[in-house]
Structures are given as C-alpha cells and as structure tokens.
Amino acid sequence: MILAVECLSKTFGTRKVLKGVTATFREGFVHGILGQNGSGKTVFLKILAGVFSPDEGAIHADGTKVVFASPANAVRAGIAYFPQIPYLPPTFNLDQIQHVLRRNIRGSGLPELLAEHSKDEPFRHYSLLEKEVVECQIALAQIPRVLLMDEPRFVRSLQYQDVWARLLAYFRRQGITVIMTVHDLDAASHECDELHIFQEGRLSSLPKTSDLRTRVFGGTRSVRPPPAISTTALPQAPRIRQLTINTANRSPLQFEIPGISCVYGAHYPLWNGFVEESIADLRAKGTRLAVIRGDRPDRCLAQRSSIAENLELALHRAKSHFGLRTISKSTSLDMMQTVIKRFGISPATPEGEVGNLSGGNKQRLAFARASLLDHDCLICVNPWRGLDAAGIDAVTEMMIEEPAHGKALIVLTDDKKEAEAFQGIGKTVSLNSCGIARNNLDPQNETCSNA
Amino acid sequence: MRLAATLDLLELRKAGRTPWRTRLVTLATVIVTVIAIVLILATTSRDARAFVTSISSNFAAVGFWVPECTVIFVPLALASLGVGLARRAGFWNIGGEAQILLGALGGFLLARLLPDLRAPFSQTLAIVAAFIFGACACGLFSLLKTHRGADEVLTTLLSNFLVLHFIAYLVGGPLRDPESKWIQSSTLFEAYRFARISGFGRMNTSIVVLIIGSVCFLLLERRTSWSTLLKLNGDNPNAVSALRIDPNRVILGASLVSGGLCGMAGWIELAGNQYRLVQDLSPGYGFYAILVAVIGGGTVLRTLLTAVVFALLLHTIDGVVRDAGVPVYMKEAILGLGLLVYVVNERLRTHSFVVRPH
Amino acid sequence: MANLEMAESLLRVGVPIGFAAYGELLLERAGIVNLGIEGKFLLGACLGWLLTSVTGHPLVGLISVIIMGALLGGIFWFLIDVMECSQHVVGLGMGFSATGIALTLYRMVPAEIKDSSLPYTGWEIASLIVLAVLLFAGFILLAIFFTRTGKGLSWVLVGEDARAADILGVPVRLIRIGASVTGTILFFIAGWILSVLVARNFTLGLVSGRGWLALCLVILAGWRPLGVTLAVVLWSILDVSQFAAQGAGMPIPYELILTVPYCVCIFAVTGFLPRHRAPTMLLKTYNRNEDAA
Numbered sequence A: 001m002i003l004a005v006e007c008l009s010k011t012f013g014t015r016k017v018l019k020g021v022t023a024t025f026r027e028g029f030v031h032g033i034l035g036q037n038g039s040g041k042t043v044f045l046k047i048l049a050g051v052f053s054p055d056e057g058a059i060h061a062d063g064t065k066v067v068f069a070s071p072a073n074a075v076r077a078g079i080a081y082f083p084q085i086p087y088l089p090p091t092f093n094l095d096q097i098q099h100v101l102r103r104n105i106r107g108s109g110l111p112e113l114l115a116e117h118s119k120d121e122p123f124r125h126y127s128l129l130e131k132e133v134v135e136c137q138i139a140l141a142q143i144p145r146v147l148l149m150d151e152p153r154f155v156r157s158l159q160y161q162d163v164w165a166r167l168l169a170y171f172r173r174q175g176i177t178v179i180m181t182v183h184d185l186d187a188a189s190h191e192c193d194e195l196h197i198f199q200e201g202r203l204s205s206l207p208k209t210s211d212l213r214t215r216v217f218g219g220t221r222s223v224r225p226p227p228a229i230s231t232t233a234l235p236q237a238p239r240i241r242q243l244t245i246n247t248a249n250r251s252p253l254q255f256e257i258p259g260i261s262c263v264y265g266a267h268y269p270l271w272n273g274f275v276e277e278s279i280a281d282l283r284a285k286g287t288r289l290a291v292i293r294g295d296r297p298d299r300c301l302a303q304r305s306s307i308a309e310n311l312e313l314a315l316h317r318a319k320s321h322f323g324l325r326t327i328s329k330s331t332s333l334d335m336m337q338t339v340i341k342r343f344g345i346s347p348a349t350p351e352g353e354v355g356n357l358s359g360g361n362k363q364r365l366a367f368a369r370a371s372l373l374d375h376d377c378l379i380c381v382n383p384w385r386g387l388d389a390a391g392i393d394a395v396t397e398m399m400i401e402e403p404a405h406g407k408a409l410i411v412l413t414d415d416k417k418e419a420e421a422f423q424g425i426g427k428t429v430s431l432n433s434c435g436i437a438r439n440n441l442d443p444q445n446e447t448c449s450n451a
Numbered sequence B: 001m002r003l004a005a006t007l008d009l010l011e012l013r014k015a016g017r018t019p020w021r022t023r024l025v026t027l028a029t030v031i032v033t034v035i036a037i038v039l040i041l042a043t044t045s046r047d048a049r050a051f052v053t054s055i056s057s058n059f060a061a062v063g064f065w066v067p068e069c070t071v072i073f074v075p076l077a078l079a080s081l082g083v084g085l086a087r088r089a090g091f092w093n094i095g096g097e098a099q100i101l102l103g104a105l106g107g108f109l110l111a112r113l114l115p116d117l118r119a120p121f122s123q124t125l126a127i128v129a130a131f132i133f134g135a136c137a138c139g140l141f142s143l144l145k146t147h148r149g150a151d152e153v154l155t156t157l158l159s160n161f162l163v164l165h166f167i168a169y170l171v172g173g174p175l176r177d178p179e180s181k182w183i184q185s186s187t188l189f190e191a192y193r194f195a196r197i198s199g200f201g202r203m204n205t206s207i208v209v210l211i212i213g214s215v216c217f218l219l220l221e222r223r224t225s226w227s228t229l230l231k232l233n234g235d236n237p238n239a240v241s242a243l244r245i246d247p248n249r250v251i252l253g254a255s256l257v258s259g260g261l262c263g264m265a266g267w268i269e270l271a272g273n274q275y276r277l278v279q280d281l282s283p284g285y286g287f288y289a290i291l292v293a294v295i296g297g298g299t300v301l302r303t304l305l306t307a308v309v310f311a312l313l314l315h316t317i318d319g320v321v322r323d324a325g326v327p328v329y330m331k332e333a334i335l336g337l338g339l340l341v342y343v344v345n346e347r348l349r350t351h352s353f354v355v356r357p358h
Numbered sequence C: 001m002a003n004l005e006m007a008e009s010l011l012r013v014g015v016p017i018g019f020a021a022y023g024e025l026l027l028e029r030a031g032i033v034n035l036g037i038e039g040k041f042l043l044g045a046c047l048g049w050l051l052t053s054v055t056g057h058p059l060v061g062l063i064s065v066i067i068m069g070a071l072l073g074g075i076f077w078f079l080i081d082v083m084e085c086s087q088h089v090v091g092l093g094m095g096f097s098a099t100g101i102a103l104t105l106y107r108m109v110p111a112e113i114k115d116s117s118l119p120y121t122g123w124e125i126a127s128l129i130v131l132a133v134l135l136f137a138g139f140i141l142l143a144i145f146f147t148r149t150g151k152g153l154s155w156v157l158v159g160e161d162a163r164a165a166d167i168l169g170v171p172v173r174l175i176r177i178g179a180s181v182t183g184t185i186l187f188f189i190a191g192w193i194l195s196v197l198v199a200r201n202f203t204l205g206l207v208s209g210r211g212w213l214a215l216c217l218v219i220l221a222g223w224r225p226l227g228v229t230l231a232v233v234l235w236s237i238l239d240v241s242q243f244a245a246q247g248a249g250m251p252i253p254y255e256l257i258l259t260v261p262y263c264v265c266i267f268a269v270t271g272f273l274p275r276h277r278a279p280t281m282l283l284k285t286y287n288r289n290e291d292a293a
Helices: A041-049 A071-077 A094-104 A128-141 A161-174 A185-191 A212-217 A271-284 A307-318 A329-343 A359-372 A389-400 A416-423 B002-007 B019-044 B048-058 B062-088 B096-113 B121-148 B152-172 B206-223 B226-235 B237-241 B247-274 B285-296 B300-324 B330-350 C002-029 C037-055 C058-082 C087-108 C111-115 C123-148 C150-160 C162-167 C172-198 C210-220 C225-247 C254-258 C260-269
Strands: A003-012 A015-025 A030-035 A056-061 A064-066 A079-082 A146-149 A177-181 A194-199 A202-206 A241-245 A253-257 A259-264 A289-293 A377-381 A408-413 A427-431 B010-014 B351-355
Touching (some): A015 A041, A015 A056, A030 A041, A041 A071, A041 A079, A041 A177, A071 A079, A094 A128, A253 A408, A271 A289, A271 A377, A359 A389, A408 A416, A416 A427, B019 B300, B019 B330, B048 B300, B062 B285, B096 B121, B096 B152, B096 B247, B121 B152, B121 B247, B152 C087, B152 C210, B152 C260, B206 B226, B206 B300, B226 B237, B226 B247, B237 B247, B285 B300, B330 B351, B330 C058, B330 C087, C002 C037, C002 C123, C002 C150, C002 C172, C037 C058, C037 C087, C058 C172, C123 C150, C123 C225, C150 C172, C162 C172, C172 C210, C254 C260
Parallel strands (some): A030 A177, A030 A194, A079 A146, A259 A408, A259 A427, A289 A377, A377 A408
Antiparallel strands (some): A003 A015, A003 A056, A194 A202
16 A cells, blocks of 8 residues: 655644645555654654544545544554554453454454463563564554554564564565654664654655764754852752662662763663653652653643742742742742743743643743752753753753752653763763663663563 | 444544633523523422512512521531632542531530530530531541542542431431430530521621631632642642652641531531531532532632522522422432533533544 | 242342442443432432333333433433543532432322322232343343453453553444443333332332442442342342341341441442452543543
8 A cells, every 4th residue: 555645734732743744655665754752753653543633634545535533444444553652451361352353353363473471361461572562463463554663662672683574574575564663773774665754743754874863863962061069159068979779670870969960771672661660769768859751741740720830839948048938929929930031931921821831841840840949869851852952051051050059960861862962971871772771872782681 | 333433523622722712611601501590490380470479589688688698608608618629639529418417416516515615615616626527527538549549539429428327327316306306406505506696687606707717718828828739739749749748648638628617517507507416407518519619619719709609599499499389309400410511611611522534 | 938028128129239230330341430320210210100100001111211311321421421521520410410300300290190109010020030030141141241252352441441442443432332321221220120110109218329339339349240240139138138137126226227338338449459450441531632642
C-alpha cells in the first residue's frame, strides 16, 4: 500500500502540533522518522493509526482518500500500530489476548517469536522488552500492509537483535511498509531505507548524509561556567555531602551537595523507570528535593488554578530567605511579578490560569516555583524540553546558581544536547544499555547478564 | 459493527473556555432549570391556582418569610461551607446527613451529661461537642481513603444510612422520651437552646454562630494561604507534594473541619428549631449542601449567596408541599435533577462535541 | 414444613438482590459504577406494581419496566461515556431523581388502587423458582462468558484497560452502552420482582438498602460471577435467619440489625481484600482523542 498524507494538521486546545504535514511513504521500505521530543512524531503516527482524527488534511492509501473512524477501521484497512507506551494489561495473558484479537479483528494467530513465557502467564511477569515483542507479534497477526512503530526499544537491545533481523527479513519478503520513529541516529542510517525529520510540526525528508547529526540535534550549546562558590556569602561553610542513588541491578551513583551532576540515559531502555525510582529513592532517604520534569510539566502544577496561586505557598516558604517575617498582599504580588519576569513567563498576568499556558511556559513556572523553595537538591528531568533559546538561558542561569546557594543540581536527561552542554561544567555520566554508568556520552552496547 | 462505528462518531473535545461560551451555557442552564422546576411543581400540585396562591401567601409578610428562610438558611449555610471546603481540597463529603445527626447527638449527650450548666457555657460547650462528633465522623472516612484507598463517595454515603438507623435505635430505645407516644427523645433543656429573637418569628440566636463562623473563614481565605493550599490539593495533589507538604494531611484537615461544620449545623437544627433528637432531624440539609457547594464554588461569599437562594427555594417548596398538595418527595426528585443539570452544565462549559469524519 | 417456608423466604430475599447484583456486575466489569441502584430499584418496583395493578397483567408491568430500564440505561451511558461526566454525581443524581419520581408517582396514584393490594395466587412462587433457576444459569453462563469467549474477554478488557481494548479493535463504546442498558434493565426487573412477585404491594420502605447491598456484594465477591452467586446465597441465608432469630427473641434491636448491610458495605469497600482484582478502569473514562501517550 502506498501511504501518503496531504496537509495534515492537528491542534490540541491552543497548541498546533502538526502544521500541514505532507509526505509519501514508498511501498515496501523501512522509513525512519526522527525528531526532538515533543515534535509531533507520536501524534502523527496516531493519526495514521486511526486513534486521532486530523483537523485538516487527508490520508491517501493507494491514491484513494481514506478516513478512519476508529483504530479498528485502520486495522481493517491494513495499518497496524505499535504504541510508545506498552498497552498489555498486567492481569491478562497471551491466550486471552489471542481470543480477543480473533473475535474483533481477523487474525491468523500469533507467530512464535517468544518462547520464554507460557501462554497462561499474565503480562505482569513480562519485562518491558518482552511486552514490546509481543505487541509486535500482535501487530503482525493483523496481517498489515503498513506497520507503524512508535519508538520500539527492543530494536536496539542486544538480546533481540536476531529477532529484529528476522522481522526485517519478513517485512521485506512480504513487502510491508514500516514507519518507525527513531532516536538513535546510527541505527537510523543503518536500517532505514528512507529518513524523515519532524521539525516544528512539519515533516521533511532527509538525505542520509554525513551532517545528519547536526541536522537533527543542531549545534552544541555551550553553557558558561557557574559562579564560584564563595564561602563568605553563605551563613555557614558548605558541607560537601554525598547523595547516593541506589537502585536495583545497577551500580550506585554518587552526587555531591553542593555540586552539578548530569546523567544521560538515552541508551538505556529502562530510562523512565530509572528516573522514577531514583526520585523515589532520594525522597525515601529524606533528602529535601525539588523536582522539575521537562517531559511532563503538567504533572506537578495545578492546572485549574492561577499562576499566583501556584506560586503563593512557595513564596511564603521563601520569605525567610528574603529575611522577612510576614508578607503583605502587595509585597507578595510584587515578588511574584519579579519572579515571573525573571523567568519570562508569558502571558505575565499572575491571575492567568496555568492550564492555558503553553508547555514551555508551564515549565518556566515550575522553575520559578523551584527557585523559591528551600531544598537540598534540585532534580531536573529533560530541563530544556519545550523551551526556546531565551527560556533555556533563563532556566540554565537559575540551575547553575544552585551550588552557590548550597544545593545540588542533578540533571537527568535523554537529550544529547543537554548532556553535552553540562559536560563541561559538572560531573557527567551516561548509562549504557544495561544501566551501568560510564564516563563518556557514547557508551558501547555490552552483553547484560540479566534481561 | 456499524452500530459500533456510529457510536464512535461523537467525540468530546476541549473547547477554549471563552467567556461568552461559559456565560451563555450557565445562563441557559439557569433559565431551563427554573422553568423546569416551576413546571414540575405546578403539575404535581392539586391545581394551578392553589399552586400560585400558596407561593404568594408564603412570601406575603416579610415578618414571616425572612425568619422562616433564616431557620433553613443557617444550618444549610454551615453545612454547605463544610462540604464546599472539603470539595475544594478534593474530598467529596457526601456524609453530611450523618455528620449532622452525629453532631446533634454529641450536643445532646453533653446536655444529658451536664444538665446544670448555665448559658452561655452550655451553648458553647455543646457547639464544641457537636463539632468534635461531626469532625470524627468525617475524618474517619478521609483516613480510610488515604490509607486504604476506600472511595470516599461510597463510604460517606453509606455512613448516612448507618448513622440514620443508629440514631433511630437510640431514639427508640436508650434516649427515648418516656412521656411521649412518638419515637423521639426528651426535649432539650432550656439552658442549651438557642433563644428566639423576639419580634422575628422563629429566627433564633444561632445566626450568631453562622456570622462568627463565616467571618472566621473569610479571614482565613483572605489573610492566610490555607484556602490556596486546599485549592491546589484539590486541583493536583502532586503540586502540593512538590512543596513537600503531605496531601494526606491536607485532606485530613479539610475533612475534619468539614465534618465539624456539618455537626454544628445539626446541633443548630436541634437546639434552635426542633429541640428534640429525632430520626428525621435533618430535612436533607446534608444532600442540599452538596448541591450548594458544587454550584457555589469554593469561596465563602459565593457559597453563602447560593445558600440564600436555596433557602428561598426550599421555603417555597415547603409551602407548596404544605398548601398545594405537592408530594413531599418532589424535593428529592428536584435534588437529583439539580445534580444532573449541574454536571451537564459543568461539562458543556468547557467542552464541545465534534462529529468525527467517517 | 418449616424447611419449605425457609426455602420460600430464601427465594423472596435472594432473587431480587441477585438480579440487581447481576446488573451491577456487568456494569463494573465494563468499568462503570452505578451509585443510583436504590433509586432505579424503587422506580422499577413502583412502575411494575402500578401497571400490574391497573392492567391486571404482570407481564405488562414487566415489559414497561424493561423499556424504562433501557431508556434510563441509555441516558446513563450518554452522560458517562459520551459526555464524560463524573460517574459518582450522575449515578447519585439519577438515583435521587428516580426515588423522588417513584415516591411521587405513588403519592399521586388514587387511593382505590393503593388500597387494593394484589392477592397472592400460586404463580408467584413458581415464577420465583423459575427466575432463580434462570439467575443461577445466568451466572454460570457469565462465568464462562468472561473467561472463555472472545466477546466476554473483550468486555473484561474494556474494564481493565480501555486503551488496550481500543488498539485491539474492541468496540469500547458499544460494550459500555450494552453494559449500561442491560444493567439498568436488570435493576428495574429486580424492582418489578420485588413489588409484583415478592411483596405484592408497594410501600415506601420497600427497597431499604437492597441496592447498596447489591453493589457491595459485587465488590465483596471480587467481581467474579460465581463469587457473586455465593455471596447472594449467603446473604439470603443470613437475612432469613436474622428474622428467625428475631422471632426467637434475640436481644439485638431491630434498628441495629438494619445497620448491618451498610457496615458490610463499608467494610467491603475499605479494601481489606486484595485490591488488584478490581477492574482497573472503574470510575475512569477513556477518550481516545485526549489520550496523552
């Protein structure tokens, strides 16, 4: 099936995520889609899969326009979908899923790619990669002409290399078009026949040239070195303390308070779980944390409340920092305006509802709030995500001043730009595919002892 | 399969919350609701003329309807403040009826325990006892929610029936009035009652409690950050734990105060109006408080204003029930329809329907 | 003789609750909680009894009750699935409205109809027996349905993870409307059974907590059809023996005994049971257009 899209647009609320995407995907080839986090890759795939409906534009299959009312429609048209977050529920097992498939979609049974679990074992016993492989099986059981894969991690893992090779051979034999979103540039150039890149809501095709890296990630951004910690400015001498993250299966990572550290985890398949576990671990040890999640700025902000309400309690926490006993209404309004201006939150009205802010502005708000809190350690997960150049400057300035206030800054990121930027000014480690820390930003794949 | 496809066509999407849309929807809802209530009541009354005359007679004399409405307003407003507070913090307190009854019980037991106490000590202590009883009744369920994950809507709702039967047992047995043939408790001692304000009909001094309480909560709202903390918690508990405040503690505090307020409302109903503990002490204030709280929003002034409107409405319906033969169960039907209307209004204010291309 | 009476009482207690529990089980397995069972029970009882008294044919009552149940089930589904309103509030609202309407209807009915309670013919017990057998068979079929058939597993999947169901091609909305309509019809039928077959009359306190009981039996039984059957049977035995004990002069006051169902319910909901058995989608809505992943 020759799949083509024409002027596809999609808006969520006030955010226009896809702005007139036009592309043709040649039949039988493996297409790779690159792009920054949040550039619209997942939304695009979901439109093709029939989950979302486009606001403008059309999808053409073999020249005729098709409209999908539901994912089931897309499947019947011959498009199978593999989502970014695995969907197999923990209480179900493979046998039951087969029943469901057979009842709802024509299915041919599942090809045997996985022999380690019996059919009756519930999915909670499966690892993430195993779940991905099963989902791939399910997608293939739907006898598709087009397979859409959203960030398949098992493709890059060592233990499923031969499985992936067999799959690739199967795709080429059957003439199945594969559209895959990728993060790893090396894999992209190796396996994909054609590359496309998402930038600012538009898709353009990418020749496989040598400047691929710069095209995708842009130039590296240098960060100016942090101001030196002057002991006279602080009330007491800063104690250099050690923070340890102890999580299962991997070597403990140590960080200094005060200090700047960065952990880069793009190669580690279980990165998201690692982030959650580390934060929980540090919290459980009683460290006073402030957490900012660039990947999900909504999570710790109250969407239906105003900017002022979100900042109010942090402001009262900070009043001792400013040396005040109480803060009157007018003073607190002034201080809020100062903070809002410092971080460039727009629109700058304190009564504005947080839910109406764009993702980047929500993130700035999160930083603004963190700047007022008293904590030992600031953890930033993908801090630059969704911010433009001015925003990046503003938040980075705040971040690198943390040691001057006696706090630790830990940046957890899977974005190479951020990792490279912080490499010069703080201790940087990266996790390889087994979760072991290495000191360089391109760790090799090693055989891991346990899956 | 075509049925399935047809069902999938209608999608709900978040519309931009433009001011004109919100106001239009709300206006339409209010108009439709008023007309519907009038129509429903009119059709279930004996005849239309009796309906109209009963309304006009019930509002004829200011000296009549103002105290009557106040008697409804004071407990309703207190309970609504309580339920609104809990809701602001993200805790649905459906157990208002139970807390009202238990608060009344608390004050009553104190009166039995200390019969010789004089006013104003008696009244103050009784209010405190009512507050404590009500607070415990609500706080228990918030603990069950935070520590055992029990859905508070279900547990507080069930507590209503539980406490209702428990009070029926007490009033029919240990606390029964030996001299009366009705199933009720003995009357409350004079020292514990709220005195009637002379010249104002049935209005009594409990309005002082409401005024003090409202002023306290207004000050809390304007001068401290407690109200903002509750709102943040109701909005997103993660926003509160980002400030390193435990959201469970916030909910517990809010539910204790909420239950206490409902308990006080129950005591006011007993000590200011009925002077006896009976199973039917609360004419549904616990449930109407929910409606007032969701409509009135989280602020003190708006809740009070909505409670005034509801007191007027309830007075009207009582009159119509008494004089025009409207069945008393219409109150419950109107409550249910009010909840449905509210929930539809809330959804339509911010969302719109889109027909998916097919 | 006493055993026969005991069996009869068991049927009269168990069958209405069994039907209501069946309906709620269908709903909860699709991820929907209905907090208005009491109201619908009462409305079913009132309508069924009214129409049976007026026309003299119990089946007319049954059919009208089924139609009403389908209508209200459809409205419930629309408010919850398409408009995505809070299941709590909609359920409560419909419950209160139904109670109010039922009792108002009862009040407005002229006195002659009210006073003539239907005489007992021999058919009631026979119908109850038939219905009980149908109920048992229904629960067994449901157990097979939910574990072995593709359609049943799709239903369970909708209650577990609607996103997965959507991706696997399951018609989520169709299943939810099916659950809603069937469940509400069963609540209304349960009410009809109560007023037409069991009590042969309609009084204000007819339902008195049976709706909540059905809800909590489903939770206590772990959302499994055979478990619910067992729970209904056990409860019937308990209820019947309470009255026997009452007659024998046990010291527990009647009012306190009435609190037992509610205590049981609160206990059930408070999660002293392994909670992972609850359908994960309970009280959550799925809108594929808002899915953030």
